[in-house]
Amino acid sequence: MLSNIGNSILFFNLLLSLSIIYFAFQELKRNYNFINKKIYYISLIQSTLIIICFFTLIAGFLISDFSINAVYQNSHSLKPTFYKISGTWGNHEGSLLLWVIILTIFSFLFLVTNKNHSKKYRVYTLITQNILIIGFIFFILFNSNPFDVIIPTPNEGLGLNPILQDPALAIHPPLLYLGFVGSSIYFSAAIASLLTNYSGHNFARSIKNWVLISWSFQTIGILAGSIWAYYELGWGGFWFWDPVENASLLPWFAMTALIHSLIVLEKRKQLYFWVIILCLLTFTLSVVGTFLVRSGILNSVHTFANDPSRGIYILIFLSLMIFGSLSILFKRFKSNTYNFNYNSKETFILVNNWFMIFYLFTVFLGTIYPIVTEVFYSQKISVGPPFYNTVIIPIVILFLFFMSIGPKVRWIKDNIDNLKTTLMILLGSVLINLFIFLFFKSYSLLSNLILISSIFLIISTARDAINLLKNKEYNISRIIAHFSFGLLILFIGLNYNFSSEKDFNLKVGEVKKFENFSIKFKDLNLKEFKNYKAVIGTFEIDDFKDNTKLFLSPQIRIYDNPSTLTYEASIRSGLLKDFYITMSNIDRSDYYNIKFQKKPFMVWIWISVILISLSGFLRFFKYENKIN
Amino acid sequence: MLTKKVKKRVSFLTIFLALTVLGVFSILKTLDRNLLYFKSPSDVKADQNISYTKKLRIGGMVKKDSLKIDSEDIEFVITDYKNEIFVSFKGTVPNLFLEGKGVVAEGILNDKGFFIADRILAKHDENYMPPELKDIIKDVK
Numbered sequence: 013m014l015s016n017i018g019n020s021i022l023f024f025n026l027l028l029s030l031s032i033i034y035f036a037f038q039e040l041k042r043n044y045n046f047i048n049k050k051i052y053y054i055s056l057i058q059s060t061l062i063i064i065c066f067f068t069l070i071a072g073f074l075i076s077d078f079s080i081n082a083v084y085q086n087s088h089s090l091k092p093t094f095y096k097i098s099g100t101w102g103n104h105e106g107s108l109l110l111w112v113i114i115l116t117i118f119s120f121l122f123l124v125t126n127k128n129h130s131k132k133y134r135v136y137t138l139i140t141q142n143i144l145i146i147g148f149i150f151f152i153l154f155n156s157n158p159f160d161v162i163i164p165t166p167n168e169g170l171g172l173n174p175i176l177q178d179p180a181l182a183i184h185p186p187l188l189y190l191g192f193v194g195s196s197i198y199f200s201a202a203i204a205s206l207l208t209n210y211s212g213h214n215f216a217r218s219i220k221n222w223v224l225i226s227w228s229f230q231t232i233g234i235l236a237g238s239i240w241a242y243y244e245l246g247w248g249g250f251w252f253w254d255p256v257e258n259a260s261l262l263p264w265f266a267m268t269a270l271i272h273s274l275i276v277l278e279k280r281k282q283l284y285f286w287v288i289i290l291c292l293l294t295f296t297l298s299v300v301g302t303f304l305v306r307s308g309i310l311n312s313v314h315t316f317a318n319d320p321s322r323g324i325y326i327l328i329f330l331s332l333m334i335f336g337s338l339s340i341l342f343k344r345f346k347s348n349t350y351n352f353n354y355n356s357k358e359t360f361i362l363v364n365n366w367f368m369i370f371y372l373f374t375v376f377l378g379t380i381y382p383i384v385t386e387v388f389y390s391q392k393i394s395v396g397p398p399f400y401n402t403v404i405i406p407i408v409i410l411f412l413f414f415m416s417i418g419p420k421v422r423w424i425k426d427n428i429d430n431l432k433t434t435l436m437i438l439l440g441s442v443l444i445n446l447f448i449f450l451f452f453k454s455y456s457l458l459s460n461l462i463l464i465s466s467i468f469l470i471i472s473t474a475r476d477a478i479n480l481l482k483n484k485e486y487n488i489s490r491i492i493a494h495f496s497f498g499l500l501i502l503f504i505g506l507n508y509n510f511s512s513e514k515d516f517n518l519k520v521g522e523v524k525k526f527e528n529f530s531i532k533f534k535d536l537n538l539k540e541f542k543n544y545k546a547v548i549g550t551f552e553i554d555d556f557k558d559n560t561k562l563f564l565s566p567q568i569r570i571y572d573n574p575s576t577l578t579y580e581a582s583i584r585s586g587l588l589k590d591f592y593i594t595m596s597n598i599d600r601s602d603y604y605n606i607k608f609q610k611k612p613f614m615v616w617i618w619i620s621v622i623l624i625s626l627s628g629f630l631r632f633f634k635y636e637n638k639i640n
Numbered sequence: 641m642l643t644k645k646v647k648k649r650v651s652f653l654t655i656f657l658a659l660t661v662l663g664v665f666s667i668l669k670t671l672d673r674n675l676l677y678f679k680s681p682s683d684v685k686a687d688q689n690i691s692y693t694k695k696l697r698i699g700g701m702v703k704k705d706s707l708k709i710d711s712e713d714i715e716f717v718i719t720d721y722k723n724e725i726f727v728s729f730k731g732t733v734p735n736l737f738l739e740g741k742g743v744v745a746e747g748i749l750n751d752k753g754f755f756i757a758d759r760i761l762a763k764h765d766e767n768y769m770p771p772e773l774k775d776i777i778k779d780v781k
Contacts, residue, residue, distance in 0.1 A: 246732070374667055381671060392678035394697070399674035403667055515731040517711050524711070598733055603709045607732040 014072045015080050018159035021065040025116070026149045028058045029142040036135045036142075045131055051138070052123065059120045062113050069109060069158055070100050079165040082106055082158035088171035090543050098182030099172045104306060104322070105158035107185055111302075112152065114193040115145045122197050122222070129210070129218050136204030137197075144196055147329050155325050174544065174571040174578050180240040184233060188260060191230025192298040195263060197222050198270075199295035202288045203337060206344045216278035219291070221632055223274060227267040228628030234260050235621040246579050246594040248513070248609040250617065253397045258379045259301030262372060266294040269368035271628075272361045280358060280423065285345060286365070292337045297372075299330050304379065353424060360418035367411045374403050405458060412465035412501065415494055416472035437475065441467035448506075455509040462505045469498035489631035496623035503616040510612045517603045520549075524606070528557040531608060544571045546580075549595050549604065564593045590614040676746065681723040684752055692749055697761075698725060699744040707739055718743060718755070729757040 032054050039048055072080045073096045076089040086103040087096055100106045119141040126134055152158070175181075198219040205215045237260065238250040251257060270290040276283045303326040352358045378395040385391045417434065445463045449455065473495040480487060516524050518533045525531075534550040547568040554561050564582040571578070584591040592609040678697045684690060698718055706717035714729045716739075727745050737743060737760060747757035 370663070377667065377671065381675075394676045394678070395671065396674055396676050396695070399671055402670050402674070517709055517714070522711075594732065596733060596737075598707075598709055598714060598737070600738070601707075601709060603711075605714070605732050 014068050014077055015159040015161050018065055018068045018072075019153075019157070021061050021068070022149055022153055022157075022159070025058055025061055025065070025112075026146060026153070028054055028061070029145045029149070032058070032142050033139050036139050039135055040132065047123070047131060047134065055120045055123055055138070059117050062116045066100075066109055066113055069106060070097055073097060073100050076169065078167070078169050079161055079163075080158070081160040081162050084162055084166050084169045086172050087169040088543070089168060091172060091177070092542065094179075094182070095172060095177045099176075101185045101189075102172055102176050102181070103158075105152070105156045105160075107189070108148065108152050108156050109158055110186065110189055111193050112145060112148050114189055115141065115148060115196055118194060118197045118222070119145065119200075122201070125221075126218050129214060130208065132208040133201075133204050133210035133215075133218075136207050137200045140200035140203045141197060144200065147332075151322075151325055151329065155322055171571070174569065174576050175244055178240060178244055180236050181244075184236040184240060186233075187229050187236055188233030191226045191228075191233055191267070192260075192263060192301065194222065194226030194229060195267065195291075195294040195298055198226075198291045199337070202291035203340060206288060206340050209344075211284050212281045213278055215284075216274050216287070220274055220278065223267060223270055224628050224632045227264070227271055228625045228632065230260070230264050230267060231621060231625035231628065234264065235618065235625070238621075239618060242614070243581050243583055244578075246581050246596075246607070248581070248592050248594075248607065248611065250614075253375075253378070253395075253400045255379050255382075256305050258375050259304050261375055262301060262379075263294050263297040265368045265372040265375070266290055266297055269365045269372075270294060272364045272368075276358050276361050282348075282352075282358065283362075285341075285348070288341065290365075292341065296330070296334055296337075299326065299333065303327060303330060355421065357418070357421045357423045360414065360421050363414050364418065367407065367414070370407060371404060375400065405462065408501065409458075409461045409465045412469045412498065415497070416469045419473075419490060419494065420476060433475070434472075437471045438464075438468055440471055441465075453510060459505055459509050462501060466498045466502035466505060470495060470502065473498060489627040489634065492630065493624055493627035496620045496627065500617060500620035500624065503613040503620060507611060507613050507617060511609060513607070513609045515605065515607050517598065517605050519602045519604070528555060529608070529610075530554040530556070531606070533604070533606070534563075541569075544569045546570070547597075551582075551593055551595075551606075553591060553593075553608070555610070562591060564591060566593050566595045568595065568597060585615055587615060588612060678744075680720045681718060681725045682720055684725060684749065685723045690749065690752075692751075695746060695748055697744055697746045698727070698749075698755055698757075699742070700724075702737070702739050702741060702743050704739050718745065724753075725755050726753055727755045727757050729760060731758065731760070733760045 032051060035048065035051050035054070039051065042048075069080075069082070071077075072083045073087050074093070076083065076087060076096070078084045078087075082103055082105045086099045086106075091099070101110045119138060122141070123134065123138055201215070201219050201222075205211055234257075237257070241252070241257075242248065242250040270287065273283050273287050273290060277287045303323060306322050306326065352362070378399050381395055382393050385393050416437075420430065441464045444467050445460055448463065449460065473491055477488075477491045477495070480491065512527065514524075514526055514529070516526075518524055518531075520533055520536050523530060523532045530553075532552040534552055536550075537548045539546050539548055547570070548565050549567070551564050551566070552561070553564060562584055564584060566582040567580040569578045569580060570576075579594050579596050581592055581594045583593075589610055589612040592607075592611060594607045595604045597603075598605050676695055676697050678699060679687070679690075681698065681700055684698065700718040700720040703717040703719045703724060706715075708715045712730060714731075714733060716727055716729075718725050718727055727747075729745065729747075744761040745755060745757035746759040746761065747755055749755050
């Protein structure tokens with residue numbers, strides 16, 4: 013029943029998309045300067061229906077209708093209601109439906125919010141976006157249909173992977189998708205802009221908000237995933253340079269580059285083709301990311317159900333997309349000469365873009381290299397974190413310095429007049445770093461440089477903020493973004509250098525002493541919960557250096573549907589440090605393997621990223637007010 | 641004659657290209673140094689030029705009755721039913737680490753029969769097998 017509703021809506025939406033494309037082409041023949049109301053209505057109906065379609069699937073999960081394959085595969089009647097709902101997009105099929113919803117709604121919103129732009133440009137954007145929608149609805153209907161029916165209806169579902177039953181992971185996909193899929197609208201707009209010659213200042217203004225909003229959601233979505241990895245995967249880290257994580261970072265680099273170069277296009281009407289390339293690149297990388305994650309071609313630490321036939325479909329779609337957009341780009345490309353003064357804001361923004369492209373290239377290479385060796389040499393390899401750290405960290409130091417100086421430079425041409433202040437700030441940063449180095453702990457040269465450069469960025473940006481307040485000129489978003497990025501790198505640096513970690517094996521009742529810690533394994537209890545059993549250990553931790561005593565209770569959870577073990581870390585978070593403990597049983601013996609970590613400033617890493625994302629939202633709302 | 645502007649542009653382009661080539665070269669070099677090769681115990685035995693300083697991953701099954709535990713170390717044998725390697729490990733093992741189940745260990749080879757691991761990988765799913773391991777099991781059957 014529900015599956016019939018869902019299938020018919022999807023099919024109907026396919027027809028609606030086709031009719032929008034048809035009417036849009038008709039519309040191009042007419043000379044008046046507004047778009048026919050009919051198109052608005054169809055687009056509105058399309059958006060409403062796809063939302064209803066999604067609610068149909070949610071309903072299927074809520075009432076545990078196991079005749080629907082996606083529900084059978086990913087739900088269980090005993091699962092808590094919250095996770096029944098989040099299970100809707102926690103699987104491949106449902107998440108693709110979410111993908112189509114965002115494509116459709118963004119298509120409608122772009123249509124209604126850009127009324128003061130050229131008609132031809134808007135119509136072509138709509139057409140391109142609907143071609144994307146059709147591509148993905150096809151994918152859903154013929155390859156990954158969440159509404160597929162199982163006959164006969166099973167009595168019970170297989171359940172959702174317990175590690176996905178988690179609040180952070182419930183909101184992670186929708187947030188990330190708003191970023192990923194949100195970038196589709198400026199992909200379409202870029203194609204439309206090329207086809208209609210609608211370029212320069214106006215084009216920049218029409219896509220700016222969309223870039224901001226998708227960037228902000230992408231940022232916060234990556235954060236939700238990181239926090240989840242931190243407390244759920246039991247390693248105590250928040251970033252592992254795993255292919256699946258990299259897939260979300262690649263479009264982020266492209267978006268960040270785009271946000272910056274878009275300012276040049278808006279203010280100085282330059283870099284048009286570069287902006288177009290970045291628009292196309294962002295969405296292409298989002299689809300590449302989906303391909304890498306969903307095809308199962310990469311060996312990742314994160315579990316995703318995967319199926320090669322999906323990979324082939326996405327690969328075909330991707331090739332068509334890249335081929336189509338590149339051929340339009342080359343047809344329309346005109347070489348321009350840019351004459352930027354080396355000491356101008358334009359140049360510094362270009363420098364930002366070089367850095368972003370460098371990061372993007374590095375991460376991309378590390379991510380796909382294992383595929384290359386597998387296919388050509390059938391050599392099985394993986395690229396570990398040391399590669400990324402060695403290549404990226406030294407460059408980040410340089411990047412932070414440019415990031416501090418860049419924003420102050422004026423458009424067109426600037427003179428070097430604030431050298432003295434810059435040197436003073438540099439001296440200050442070196443002194444602060446020296447203080448930390450001498451009084452707390454010594455660390456490597458590279459860490460010294462990272463800390464110095466991030467402190468330099470923080471102080472420089474703070475000083476800018478004071479100057480801006482004096483002039484009553486507010487560019488608060490930029491200040492927050494750069495300031496928090498400085499904080500982020502600083503806290504990651506401190507966290508890296510000041511963390512302590514120890515692995516050992518204990519039996520109940522034993523005590524382990526090391527450095528300035530003493531850890532006692534007090535007891536072990538078995539407790540029954542609604543959909544799992546938990547083995548809960550109690551540990552008494554004494555930190556003699558800080559004179560703190562605390563109790564942590566990590567768990568081993570035993571789920572029946574599906575039958576899985578998970579280990580739940582026990583974390584005591586504080587403003588200055590986190591204490592972190594996980595335990596696991598070794599081959600059902602009396603010994604438990606304990607991982608203990610003391611990690612300073614974890615909370616501040618999260619806060620920095622939240623602030624960075626917030627700066628994007630702030631600019632979005634401020635910009636919105638300025639237009640109306 | 642080349643004008644001053646053209647000369648400037650040519651020199652800029654040369655420097656830019658040189659830097660790009662240098663950059664790409666050093667990235668590839670770093671990549672090569674940080675690759676983790678995946679081997680089965682039989683691969684290790686057959687490989688004449690295997691490195692004793694570079695990290696690698698070894699995959700196979702945890703041999704039955706080979707596990708020894710004390711408060712610091714975990715020791716076990718990885719087997720692919722043809723050859724085996726003795727593994728010594730300090731650190732956290734995943735919950736699904738069991739005798740007779742699949743395992744991937746990451747670390748450094750001491751000699752062809754002795755491996756010092758610093759990380760044990762396993763998935764969160766009881767039925768999961770690393771893709772590499774599937775091939776090994778297929779070869780055996």
